[in-house]
Amino acid sequence: MGISLAVQRLLALFAAGWLLFDSPLLRLWLVDATGVFFAWALLIGALAWLMERGGD
Amino acid sequence: MLAPTTVVGASFAYLALLFAIAWWADRRALGGRSVIGNAWVYALSMGVYCTAWTYFGSVGRAAATGLWFLPIYLGPTLAMVLAWVVLRRMIRIARAYRITSIADFIASRYGKSPALAGLVTLIALVGVVPYVALQLKAVATGYALITGSDAVAEGTWLGDTTLYIALLLAGFTIAFGTRHLDSTERHEGMVVAIAAESVVKLLAFLAVGAFATWILFDGPADLFAQARAVPEISRLLQPQADFSGAQWFALLLLAMLSVVFLPRQFQVMVIENVDERHVRRAAWAFPAYLLLINVFVLPIAVAGLLHFGPGRSNPELFVLALPLAGDAPWLALTAFIGGLSAATGMVIVEAIAVSTMVCNDLVLPLLLRSAGLRAQKDLTSLILDIRRAVIVIVLLLGYVYFRVAGEAYALVSIGLISFAAVAQFAPVLLGGMFWKGGTHRGALAGLLAGAALWAYTLMLPSIAKSGWLSTDFIEHGLFGLAWLRPEQLFGLAGLDSLSHALFWSLLANASLYVVVSLARPPSAREVSQALLFVDVMQRTGGEGERHDGPVFWRGRARVADLQELVGRFLGTPRAQRLFDDYARRSGQSSAPQIVPDARLVQFVETQLAGAIGSASARVMVASVVEEEALDLDDVLRIVDEASQLRAYSRELEEKSLSLQRATAELREANEQLKSLDRLKDDFMSSVTHELRTPLTSIRALAELMVDDPAMPDGDRQRFLGIIVAETERLSRLVNQVLDMAKIESGNAQWHDSDVDMKALLEQAAQTVGEMLRERGAQLVLALPPGSVPTMRADGDRLMQVLMNLLGNAAKFVPAEGGRVDLRLVCDADGLTVEVQDNGPGVPPEQRALIFDKFRQGGDATNRPAGTGLGLHISRQIVEHFGGRMVLRPDVGQGACFAFTLPWRRDTRQSGPATAPAEPDRGDPR
Numbered sequence: 001m002g003i004s005l006a007v008q009r010l011l012a013l014f015a016a017g018w019l020l021f022d023s024p025l026l027r028l029w030l031v032d033a034t035g036v037f038f039a040w041a042l043l044i045g046a047l048a049w050l051m052e053r054g055g056d
Numbered sequence: 057m058l059a060p061t062t063v064v065g066a067s068f069a070y071l072a073l074l075f076a077i078a079w080w081a082d083r084r085a086l087g088g089r090s091v092i093g094n095a096w097v098y099a100l101s102m103g104v105y106c107t108a109w110t111y112f113g114s115v116g117r118a119a120a121t122g123l124w125f126l127p128i129y130l131g132p133t134l135a136m137v138l139a140w141v142v143l144r145r146m147i148r149i150a151r152a153y154r155i156t157s158i159a160d161f162i163a164s165r166y167g168k169s170p171a172l173a174g175l176v177t178l179i180a181l182v183g184v185v186p187y188v189a190l191q192l193k194a195v196a197t198g199y200a201l202i203t204g205s206d207a208v209a210e211g212t213w214l215g216d217t218t219l220y221i222a223l224l225l226a227g228f229t230i231a232f233g234t235r236h237l238d239s240t241e242r243h244e245g246m247v248v249a250i251a252a253e254s255v256v257k258l259l260a261f262l263a264v265g266a267f268a269t270w271i272l273f274d275g276p277a278d279l280f281a282q283a284r285a286v287p288e289i290s291r292l293l294q295p296q297a298d299f300s301g302a303q304w305f306a307l308l309l310l311a312m313l314s315v316v317f318l319p320r321q322f323q324v325m326v327i328e329n330v331d332e333r334h335v336r337r338a339a340w341a342f343p344a345y346l347l348l349i350n351v352f353v354l355p356i357a358v359a360g361l362l363h364f365g366p367g368r369s370n371p372e373l374f375v376l377a378l379p380l381a382g383d384a385p386w387l388a389l390t391a392f393i394g395g396l397s398a399a400t401g402m403v404i405v406e407a408i409a410v411s412t413m414v415c416n417d418l419v420l421p422l423l424l425r426s427a428g429l430r431a432q433k434d435l436t437s438l439i440l441d442i443r444r445a446v447i448v449i450v451l452l453l454g455y456v457y458f459r460v461a462g463e464a465y466a467l468v469s470i471g472l473i474s475f476a477a478v479a480q481f482a483p484v485l486l487g488g489m490f491w492k493g494g495t496h497r498g499a500l501a502g503l504l505a506g507a508a509l510w511a512y513t514l515m516l517p518s519i520a521k522s523g524w525l526s527t528d529f530i531e532h533g534l535f536g537l538a539w540l541r542p543e544q545l546f547g548l549a550g551l552d553s554l555s556h557a558l559f560w561s562l563l564a565n566a567s568l569y570v571v572v573s574l575a576r577p578p579s580a581r582e583v584s585q586a587l588l589f590v591d592v593m594q595r596t597g598g599e600g601e602r603h604d605g606p607v608f609w610r611g612r613a614r615v616a617d618l619q620e621l622v623g624r625f626l627g628t629p630r631a632q633r634l635f636d637d638y639a640r641r642s643g644q645s646s647a648p649q650i651v652p653d654a655r656l657v658q659f660v661e662t663q664l665a666g667a668i669g670s671a672s673a674r675v676m677v678a679s680v681v682e683e684e685a686l687d688l689d690d691v692l693r694i695v696d697e698a699s700q701l702r703a704y705s706r707e708l709e710e711k712s713l714s715l716q717r718a719t720a721e722l723r724e725a726n727e728q729l730k731s732l733d734r735l736k737d738d739f740m741s742s743v744t745h746e747l748r749t750p751l752t753s754i755r756a757l758a759e760l761m762v763d764d765p766a767m768p769d770g771d772r773q774r775f776l777g778i779i780v781a782e783t784e785r786l787s788r789l790v791n792q793v794l795d796m797a798k799i800e801s802g803n804a805q806w807h808d809s810d811v812d813m814k815a816l817l818e819q820a821a822q823t824v825g826e827m828l829r830e831r832g833a834q835l836v837l838a839l840p841p842g843s844v845p846t847m848r849a850d851g852d853r854l855m856q857v858l859m860n861l862l863g864n865a866a867k868f869v870p871a872e873g874g875r876v877d878l879r880l881v882c883d884a885d886g887l888t889v890e891v892q893d894n895g896p897g898v899p900p901e902q903r904a905l906i907f908d909k910f911r912q913g914g915d916a917t918n919r920p921a922g923t924g925l926g927l928h929i930s931r932q933i934v935e936h937f938g939g940r941m942v943l944r945p946d947v948g949q950g951a952c953f954a955f956t957l958p959w960r961r962d963t964r965q966s967g968p969a970t971a972p973a974e975p976d977r978g979d980p981r
Contacts, residue, residue, distance in 0.1 A: 033293065
C-alpha cells in the first residue's frame with residue numbers, strides 16, 4: 001500500500017509553500033507586502049480545496 | 057486616557073462574559089448538545105496561538121524590521137498543510153491511548169518512561185515561564201498606557217498591579233480547568249471560551265487597523281505614500297540588502313514546530329479534539345485566521361511611526377496609542393480588551409496544560425513513592441489540589457521572570473526563547489511517530505543535549521543581558537575559552553543568536569537521538585510501544601477509542617485490586633461505572649465476573665493514564681498486579697498473533713458481508729416469485745370465473761332440454777343457439793390464454809404479408825362500428841389522405857390488436873353520447889394508431905400497471921368482463937413488429953391508447969416475443 005494521492009498532493013503543496021515563502025523566491029515578495037499576502041491566500045485556497053473535497 | 061475604574065470594570069465584565077460562555081458550553085455538553093462538535097470552534101480554538109505577542113509584539117517587530125513579523129505565521133501555515141498527515145496521526149494516538157499532554161505523549165512512546173515524562177515537563181515549564189511573563193508584561197504595560205499611570209514593575213512587589221493581574225488570571229484558570237478530574241483531560245467550556253476569545257481579539261485588532269488606515273489616514277494608498285516619503289519608514293517597506301536567509305529559515309521552522317509543540321497548542325489541537333475530521337476544516341481555516349489577523353500589522357506599524365515619529369513611542373503599544381491619539385478612547389478600550397483576550401486565552405490554556413504535566417509527571421511520581429499516600433483511598437481531590445497549586449506557581453514564576461528580565465527585552469524576543477525550547481520536542485516526537493527504531497535512551501540523550509544547548513546559547517545570554525549575570529561569558533566564553541562563547545559556539549559566527557541556538561540545539565538533539573537509539577537494541581516495552589504508535593493508523597478506526605491491537609502484558613491480576621486502584625484516582629462511583637460497562641461489553645452480568653486478563657489490565661491502565669499520565673499509570677498498575685517480564689520474542693509473537701487474529705476477523709467480516717448480500721438477493725427473488733404466484737392465483741380465479749358463467753348456462757339449458765323431451769321446437773332452437781354462443785365464448789377465452797402462452801414462450805406463429813394499415817383500420821371500424829352504434833356510441837375515423845405505404849407484418853395479429861383496443865374503448869364509453877376516435881398518422885419513420893374514448897379514463901395509480909398481464913382497468917365493483925390479457929397480448933404483438941404501445945398521458949377526457957410501428961423492423965429492438973417463429977407444430981393439445 002503506497003501513499004495515497006491526497007497525501008502526495010499535500011506533500012507537494014507543502015514543498016511549494018516552502019519554496020514560495022523562503023529565499024530566494026521570497027525576495028520577490030518582499031518588494032511589496034501585498035505580494036506575500038496574495039501568495040499566502042493562494043496557498044490557503046489550494047489547501048482548502050484539497051481538504052474539503054475529501055479523500056484520504 | 058481612560059479612568060482606571062472604567063478599564064478594570066470593563067476587563068472584569070469581559071472575563072465574566074467568558075466565564076458565562078464556558079459555563080453555558082459545559083451545560084450544553086452535559087445535556088448532550090456539545091458545542092465543540094463543530095469544526096469551526098476547533099479551528100477558532102487554535103487561534104490561541106495568537107497571544108499578546110501577536111497582538112502587540114507583531115506591530116513592534118514590523119515597526120522595527122518590516123515584514124520580519126511574518127515567518128511566525130507563515131510557518132504555522134506550512135505546518136497546517138501537513139496537518140492531515142501529522143496532526144491526525146497525533147490525535148489518533150492520543151485518543152487511542154488516552155494521552156493527556158505532550159510529556160505524556162513522548163513518555164508513552166518510549167516505553168512509558170517516567171524519566172522522559174519528567175524531562176519533557178521540565179523543558180516545557182522552563183520554556184513556558186518567559187511566555188507567561190510576556191503576557192503579564194503586555195497587559196501591565198497596556199494598562200499603564202491606557203490609564204496614563206506610571207511605568208510598571210517599579211516600587212515594591214506588593215504594590216505592583218501586575219502581581220494582582222497574575223493572581224487574578226491564576227484564579228480564573230483554576231475555575232476554568234480544575235473543577236473536576238476527567239479521564240480524557242478535556243475541557244469543553246474552556247475550548248468554547250477560547251474560540252470566543254479568538255473572535256474578540258481578531259475583531260478588535262481589525263477595528264484598530266481599519267481606524268488607523270481609513271480614519272487617521274485616507275486609506276492604504278495614502279498611508280504608504282506618506283510612509284515612502286519618510287526615509288526611516290520607507291526603509292521598512294523595501295527588501296533589505298542584508299536580508300538573512302538563515303534567520304528567515306530558522307523563524308519559519310521554529311514557528312512551524314511551535315504551532316504543534318507548544319503545550320497550549322498541543323492541548324487544543326490534540327487533547328481537546330473531539331473528531332479528527334475537524335482537522336480538514338481547521339487545516340485551512342486556522343491559516344486563514346492568521347492571515348486575517350496579520351493584514352493590518354504593517355499598516356498599524358507604519359501609521360504609528362508616521363503619527364508619533366520614529367523612535368518616539370513604544371511601537372509595541374501602537375495598537376492602544378493610535379486610538380488614544382486619534383481621540384477614540386472607546387476604541388482604545390476595545391483594543392485593550394482584545395489584548396487582554398489574547399493574553400488570558402494563552403495563560404489559561406498554557407497553565408492548564410502545564411499543570412497537568414507537572415502534576416502527572418513531576419509531582420505524582422514522587423508522591424506515589426510514599427507509603428502513606430499509596431494506602432490512601434481517594435486521591436482525586438489531592439490531584440486537583442496539586443494542579444491548582446501548580447497553576448498559581450506557574451503564574452507567579454511568570455511574574456518573577458517579568459520582574460527579573462521582562463523590562464530588558466522586547467515581547468518578541470521573549471516569545472522566541474519559548475519557541476526554541478519547545479522545538480526540542482520535534483525530533484523525538486516526530487521521529488517516534490514515524491520511526492520504530494527510536495529508543496528511550498536515544499530520546500533522553502537527544503532531549504537533554506537539546507535542552508542544555510538551548511539554555512546555554514539562548515536562555516542564559518538573555519538573562520545575562522538583562523543584567524542579572526555577568527556578560528563576560530558571552531564575550532569571552534565560559535572559563536575564558538573562546539570556542540565556548542554561547543552565541544558563537546565552536547566559532548560558528550555570522551548567525552543571529554536565535555538561528556545559532558536553534559541550529560546547535562536541534563543538531564545535537566536529532567543526532568544524539570538517532571545515534572544513541574541505534575547504539576543498543578530496544579527493550580521489549582519500547583518495541584511494543586513503538587509498534588502501537590507507528591502503526592496506529594492501521595490499528596485503530598477513525599473513531600479512535602476502540603482498538604483491537606495487541607496487548608503487551610502477561611501476569612496475574614485480581615479484578616477487585618484493579619477496581620480499587622481505579623477508584624482511588626477517579627473516585628469509587630466512576631470506577632464502579634467503568635467496570636460495570638466493561639463487564640457488559642464483555643458479556644458478563646457484573647464486575648466481579650470479569651476475567652482479569654491482559655485486556656482488562658490494559659483497560660485499567662488506559663483509564664488511569666487519562667487521569668495521571670501513562671508513566672504514573674504504568675507504575676500504579678504494576679504495583680497491584682503480578683507481572684511477568686516480556687522479552688522481545690514475546691512482543692513479536694503477540695504482534696504476530698494479533699495480526700493473525702485481525703486478518704481472521706477481517707476474513708470473517710468479508711464472509712458475513714457476502715452472506716448478507718446473497719441473503720438479500722434471495723429475499724428479493726423470493727418476493728418476486730411470491731408476487732408472480734399471487735398474480736397467477738388471481739388469474740386462475742378470474743379465468744375460472746369466466747369459464748363458469750358460460751358453463752353454467754350451457755348446463756342449465758342442456759338439463760332443461762333433457763328433462764323436457766316435449767319442448768317446443770322453437771324454444772329448443774333458441775336454447776341451442778344460446779349454447780353455441782356460450783361455447784364460442786368459452787373457446788375464445790381458452791384461445792386467448794393459449795395465445796398468450798405461445799407468444800411468451802416464443803412459439804407463436806406469425807404469417808407476415810404486405811399489410812395496408814389504412815385498409816385494415818377501415819375494416820376494423822366497420823366491424824366494431826355496428827356494435828358501437830348498438831350501444832348508442834359513435835366511431836370517428838381519421839385517416840390520412842391518399843394511400844399509405846404497406847408494411848411487412850401479420851395482418852390478422854394487427855387486426856387482433858385493433859379489435860382489442862376498440863373493444864376496450866367500447867366497454868368504457870358512457871351509455872349516452874359515447875364516442876370513440878380511431879386515428880392513423882404516418883411519418884418518415886413509421887405510423888401511429890390512436891384509439892381514444894370519452895370514458896372515465898385510467899386512474900393514475902393503475903396507469904403504470906395497465907399493460908401487465910391479468911390486470912384489468914376499472915374498479916373492482918363495476919369492472920367489465922374480460923381476462924385482463926387483451927392489452928398484454930396486444931403489446932406483445934406490437935413489440936414483435938418493433939413498435940411500442942403506450943397509454944398517452946391524460947388529454948382531456950377518457951383514455952387514449954396508441955401504438956407505433958416502424959416501416960422497417962429492426963430485429964435488435966424486438967422483445968422476447970419476437971424470437972424467430974418456429975415452423976407450425978400444430979396445436980399442442
